[in-house]
Amino acid sequence: MFARLVISFAVLLVSLPLSQAQTSEDGDPLESYLAYQGENFLIEGVKLVDVGNGTAGDTYDVLLLNGWIARVAPAGSLEASEGTIVVAGHGKTLIPGLVGMHNHLHMPGAPSMAAEAARLYLASGVTTIQTAGSADPIGELALQRDIEAGLAPGPRIASSAPYITGPGGNGPMEKPLDELAARRFVDEWAGRGVSTIKLYRHTDPVIAEIIIEQAHKRGLRVAGHLCSITYEEAARMGIDSIEHGLHPASDFVAEKSKGVCIPSVDAKAELAVNDPRLDELISILVEKNVALTSTLAIQESRFPQRPQADDRVLDLLAPHLAEASRQRTEAMAGMDVTPAISEAYWGLLLSFERRFVKAGGTLLAGPDTGRHVLPGLGDQRNFELLREAGFSTQDVLKIMSQNGADALGLGKEIGGVQTGRRAELVLLNGNLEADPSIIREVVVVFNGGRAYDPARLIMGLEGMIGK
Ligand SMILES: [Zn+2]
Secondary structure (H helix, E strand, C coil): CHHHHHHHHHHHHHHCCHHHHCCCCCCCCCHHHEEECCCCEEEEEEEECCCCCCCCCCEEEEEEECCEEEEEEECCCCCCCCCCEEEECCCCEEEECEEECCCCCCECCECCCHHHHHHHHHHCCEEEEECCCECCHHHHHHHHHHHHCCCCCCCEEECECECECCCCCCCCCECCCCHHHHHHHHHHHHHHCCCEEEECCCCCHHHHHHHHHHHHHCCCEEEECCCCCCHHHHHHHCCCEEECCCCCCCCCCCCCCCCCCCCCHHHHHCCCCCCHHHHHHHHHHHHCCCEEEECHHHHHCCCCCCCCCCHHHHHHECHHHHHHHHHHHHHHHCCCCCHHHCHHHHHHHHHHHHHHHHCCCCEEECCCCECCECCCHHHHHHHHHHHHCCCCHHHHHHHHHHHHHHHCCCCCCCCCCCCCCECCEEEECCCCCCCHHHHHCEEEEEECCEEECHHHHHCCCCCCECC
């Protein structure tokens, strides 16, 4: 009887209009983004998709106290104590916050959108990101600190140094010319607090090797969008992750000189899906413990027969970028389908990622923002595409959460809906296992002891991305 009363009281708390609750004078800068005031929540009767928590179809009560998961128990077995906010989980799915591992705070045409990007990530259920390359490393570190201090909304950020490339590479990127410059670069950025060094397409192999060695000495990860260096060479150097799945691999170009970046897509588009050289490459990556980062959302945008920008994206883009996106979609509709943008090549990219995981490889994921692939929304698209690639819902959540958490050294704290982990969780409106598009239906994002309302995080961003 007492328990019933307590629950009714909690329900009353939930139903208080936020405008009244906001009259508190603690001056929380994040208050206007919240779904509920309070730190303690009981999510009742919710579906979980976590390997450690029973099977599909079972429902659970999940108790969150001060930003941590205090209990996970069969539905109906937990009672809310006074001050605990009851959240109805019936018909909904609770998943771990997504850990995006190739999640820039910029995109081409939109170099300074970090604060907006951070809000979009969080609203979309992404609670941790590795930026895997930064256009504004100083700004990124400042935003990371603001988020850590509770001054700005956004995911936990593992920041990156400026991109490194080599002779012939993009103008604004760093091009260390010798060993001393390479080691100094790593030391300087390690000292500033970044977590990741990103090697870009024209990096010299000798410099790459030095960068990787020095980065590991300083406890940093090295991610590579490769071209001048083959996947096999990078794996033997000890790189931590190779970005964009199979697509940039130059391993299959017949006449490749060492250290030179040349086009490689046609050589791959000729490969049969069961070519044994693909499995040989996979076994080297697995043996060397190199993670592969899937960025299917941005890769899909190259294929004219695939869906392009949807209304959700067009509403968020600045008008000139929305118009460019519409024109691009129109132009693509009339394109001749070459092997490099064929259904067969798309199938090869998907199958490579599936086989990599089957062989014991660690797949990570991130949207690689650009074109119509926006922060957070691109992560949700990745979820749908990895399901399309043949992974189960559980597998995709592992790829998009636990694997990233492990790679960042946070694998015991986040990445699952388990007692004793941080309450970085996403409540989705529907049954995710039955319908992958439910990943877009975010109801509440729990993060840092707060419960965020995605609509409030997105409010005001319409037409602003890239402005
Ligand atoms: Zn990228």
